[in-house]
Amino acid sequence: MNIDQFSAEDFHVQTLGDCAITTPLVHTYDTPDYSHDFAKDDQRVLFDASVEGFRKAVESGEEPISFEVAGPREKIYFTPANTKAAIVTCGGLCPGLNNVIRSIVMGLYYRYGVQNIVGIPYGYQGLNPAYNHKFINLDPEVVKDIHLFGGSILGSSRGQQDIGVMVDTLVRNNVNMLFTIGGDGTLSGAHAIAEEIKRRNLKIAVAGVPKTIDNDVNFIQKTFGFETAFTTAAPILRDAHNEATGAYNGVAIVKLMGRDSGFIAANAAMAMPDVNFVLVPENPFELEGPHGFLPELKKRVQEKKHALVVVAEGAGQNLFENLSEEEVKKDASGNIRYKDIGLFLKDKITEYLTKEGMDPTVKYIDPSYIIRSKAANASDSIFCSKLALNAVHGVMAGKTDFVVGRWHHSFTYLPIPVCTKTRKKININGDLWWSVLETTGQPPMMK
Structure with a gap:
């Protein structure tokens, strides 16, 4: 990856607005001893953690490239009771898809109290009314066993759909947050959806969970599957x-x-x-x-x-x-x-x-x-759960047009465009x- 084509500013994630709502994760068990360890927006992970990289940054006087630390925020953007989430899986099948779906549902439902969750069938086709695919209601009972199976309970598809039509569908169905699970093409589509949402001045968050069995997403050490x-x-x-x-x-x-x-x-x-x-x-x-x-x-x-x-x-x-x-x-x-x-x-x-x-x-x-x-193995299953829950934390805090990843053993938030500009390859x-x-x-x- 050629880091020289990016600036530090390229790695700052967009947000929908100020977060003014106290998260339900505060004092989950009604005692300060069990309050969550919250992340802050200014916490970042250096791209280059070497001493040489540190010295280079000091000598240049420029801000070194870094990634925002993922995790729950003490203040969130969305009111859980008034929020509707949608999940879509696109592209080829990959071990762990059902694990990610399950963990997103569980995180939204139990951690934040978001109970209005739908699955979009057959990839981005499901956001185009011309295909007449019906949304699937998701809750913990529906997804409780899906991690035991490979594939995706939502189905998948390849190919582009009209961005305006897809955003119209989100608006018509009162969706506040969209979780896209897919590779390079899916993430590019998610960015286009986020751009159209921004153009219309809508308050819909778009998150990407990177799914590519080839492990070729830039600035992400490992992808699930x-x-x-x-x-x-x-x-x-x-x-x-x-x-x-x-x-x-x-x-x-x-x-x-x-x-x-x-x-x-x-x-x-x-x-x-x-x-x-x-x-x-x-x-x-x-x-x-x-x-x-x-x-x-x-x-x-x-x-x-x-x-x-x-x-x-x-x-x-x-x-x-x-x-x-x-x-x-x-x-x-x-x-x-x-x-x-x-x-x-x-x-x-x-x-x-x-x-x-x-x-x-x-x-x-x-x-x-x-x-x-194949169904995900034990290590991938854990990884899928952590990716999904960090995507949930980011979206609830109003972050949008981002993808969740991992760098130097820390989970991170990255703007989608920096991850899709080029592919990661073996050196x-x-x-x-x-x-x-x-x-x-x-x-x-x-x-």
Whole structure:
């Protein structure tokens, strides 16, 4: 991430107005000993917590970039009894969606006394009356067991909807706060909704809970579902390794999620260190030549008689023929539909090793949709709950057009635009990638 393109001011979160209402969290148990530990708006977490970064800030005399600390405020903006909240999940499925929905409902209902809560079905489609999707009433009884299941009880969808129409729907249904759970496209949509709300001078708060299984949201150390994803992938890699070793000159290829960032592939490989090659979008490679992938794979198979290759879905797109702008296909969210690198590698590996007289057995495994629909593991479940509750605290304090994240082990509030400007990627000169190289033994560059 290029921090130089931002200023300290870019990281200040918008609010709907002054907070004048004493939060219900004060003296929850009618005794000062049990009052909540409140956060303040001027509490911030430094982006760069190093001594070098501190000295640089002192020398420049400029305010260092920092993020607002998340958490409950002693004064809130909304009157709970008069407040209506809405929750929407968008984009692809991801472990933990139901956990976030549940925790938002529980936090609003029990912590703040907001009892008018609805779910918007099938993503942003649910805010467009043309689809005739009916809102779903949510309360603790409805959501009590949903964390046990993968997917989203609200359903999801991709694609853009008319911003004005969506805001009209919020106004018509007297919604005061909108919780959007999704990735880059969802957050961009949430920002557009917040901008239209601001243009109309409405008092509706918009919050984002970052959902991307690829872990590629800027200025957020981890997104929910990511840990469940690579934890679920690890035993699949073990089984793929067993498959590869079960055949003479056996090669197993496992394709994992990661359109533009290879965090799942990298972490799954380190969690199951039987992987011999990890191919990610951040590190382009060539098939042949002195340092090409195929010659390196051949060396491995000749020596050990088997190999396990993990490839992120967005890796190796440079190996396909360039298409004209008219030929490039996109999904409903406007993302380019990448070519299937897994099938491509299966064919190329089989062709190359056969030509080299090695008679290979090549197996290709794509567990992506199984992983996406898993229920959250224990660690992700806790993380989802904390993200959701901090989103609730922020919205109740009148904060808007923000996303809740975590940085240096603290939960934070960030303006949505700074998180969607670019994607977080693996630094191929950093510790994560070099740990992958040391685990797999593959050469740093295959060109």
